[in-house]
Amino acid sequence: MTAIETQQGRAIRLAGISKHWGETTALSEISVEAPAGSFTALLGPSGCGKSTLLRIVAGLEEASGGQVLIGEEEVTGRPADKRDLSMVFQSYALFPHLSVAENIIFGLRTRRVARAERMARLAQVAELLGLAPYLDRKPGQLSGGQQQRVALGRAVISQRPVCLMDEPLSNLDAKLRQTMRTELRALQRELGFTMLYVTHDQVEAITMADQVVLMNAGRIEQVASPHDLYERPATIFAARFIGTPPMNILPQSALGETGARLAAELGGDLAFGMRPEALRPDPQGLLEMQVTGGEYLGADALVQGRIGGAEALMRVPGQALPEQGTALRVALAPQDLHLFDAGTGRRIDYPQPASPMARPGHPAGSSGAMSPLSNPKEP
Structure with a gap:
């Protein structure tokens, strides 16, 4: 120039x-x-x-x-x-x-x-x-x-x-x-x-x-x-506005006992945010996704499904697009879980090591951590 x-x-x-x-x-x-x-x-x-x-x-x-x-x-x-x-x-x-x-x-x-x-x-x-x-x-x-x-x-x-x-x-x-x-x-x-x-x-x-x-x-x-x-x-609006596709926002009820446990720890009614690319198929995952459809995008694909009755998207490699009707176990890393106050929509920051959902012997947030939504049972 x-x-x-x-x-x-x-x-x-x-x-x-x-x-x-x-x-x-x-x-x-x-x-x-x-x-x-x-x-x-x-x-x-x-x-x-x-x-x-x-x-x-x-x-x-x-x-x-x-x-x-x-x-x-x-x-x-x-x-x-x-x-x-x-x-x-x-x-x-x-x-x-x-x-x-x-x-x-x-x-x-x-x-x-x-x-x-x-x-x-x-x-x-x-x-x-x-x-x-x-x-x-x-x-x-x-x-x-x-x-x-x-x-x-x-x-x-x-x-x-x-x-x-x-x-x-x-x-x-x-x-x-x-x-x-x-x-x-x-x-x-x-x-x-x-x-x-x-x-x-x-x-x-x-x-x-x-x-x-x-x-x-x-x-x-x-x-x-x-x-x-x-x-x-900072808010559910920001989480949904930024990102293509936008962040999944799941109600507390969609996570069952896991959601109730975090709500008891932090107080109040929670909403859980997780980006589609943060979710991954994992036999150890505590979440179950019922696949309702998908979009093949070449290098990757978007899996459409429901987690605990709530609509959700997951990004996977293009060749790994599951068939409609499949039930998948799903997990994500501790740092990829976003918490929001369901009433105000504001972000809630919480200390990840306090999460009760890591695999025993691997504190959440450490290099050996399981996802906070992973099954604590040993394989």
């Missing part, structure tokens, strides 16, 4: 942001920070408030309460053009009657940047994004991916310390989205600006972001790195 000058990324801090439309609450007390120079994804289902939050940061929407800070400056009451940021929209927002070059430098022209500097920046951005051969074309003569690069070029050429993106890849086909994910992440790292990126696609968030802000119904569900969001979901 060709180096291009950019300002140092600035942190974005949101403190108690709320948004109401009459009796409808779109955002409720949102407080979060996107560190300077980081890639932060706002992730969540449609209608959760992530785009509204982005528009409040951009100054395109007025908050009902709270503060927006960029760097050390509060910008809550400033208009959009005074916030020192750039934005890329889902629709790209290109001018169809202008050439690629004119679209990219449009903002510099309106800011009355000298022509020599405009042309120098344009040359750098065009080389950086592979747009040099297309500068004289109109947007209608470009592919979707090329139009996306033009929109990115207009943001990059502004040399702003903060860039906001609202589902910029949603209009592209799957293969092109994958390519653009890689290019966009590399671009952000190369230039060092702070990225706030809205998406409903967990793959985009997990593969691109340093930090994910998972939203649900106008509130923050969890703020974490992609790794922690997957490995330690």
Whole structure:
């Protein structure tokens, strides 16, 4: 990549942001920070408030309460053009009657940047994004991916310390989205600006972001790195939203005596989470899965079944897909069992060595541990 000058990324801090439309609450007390120079994804289902939050940061929407800070400056009451940021929209927002070059430098022209500097920046951005051969074309003569690069070029050429993106890849086909994910992440790292990126696609968030802000119904569900969001979901919603297929959530009753024993140890009504790839066929397993179907996916397969009357999925090697109607014993490792409060949906952390379900002589959590859902009887 060709180096291009950019300002140092600035942190974005949101403190108690709320948004109401009459009796409808779109955002409720949102407080979060996107560190300077980081890639932060706002992730969540449609209608959760992530785009509204982005528009409040951009100054395109007025908050009902709270503060927006960029760097050390509060910008809550400033208009959009005074916030020192750039934005890329889902629709790209290109001018169809202008050439690629004119679209990219449009903002510099309106800011009355000298022509020599405009042309120098344009040359750098065009080389950086592979747009040099297309500068004289109109947007209608470009592919979707090329139009996306033009929109990115207009943001990059502004040399702003903060860039906001609202589902910029949603209009592209799957293969092109994958390519653009890689290019966009590399671009952000190369230039060092702070990225706030809205998406409903967990793959985009997990593969691109340093930090994910998972939203649900106008509130923050969890703020974490992609790794922690997957490995330690804070709520049942987070556990079910992240992962393809999502985590199995089984009621306490589905685990019979095992569930009752853990509930007595920890107190309260529990829900048990286990990812499909964590489950495995095991003659020693305390769980029994009744196979109801399956999907062959090539290298692996998804087994559909019921555990204690609850629907569950298990990922197995493709050649090991069992027949419908088969009864399997199933186990999983201690670290792969997630516990949640069934009432609040919040995660419960518990000391794995206290689990009463390890094979005698092999404490749970040790290198020789059996699954906490393995039969304690010796084979």
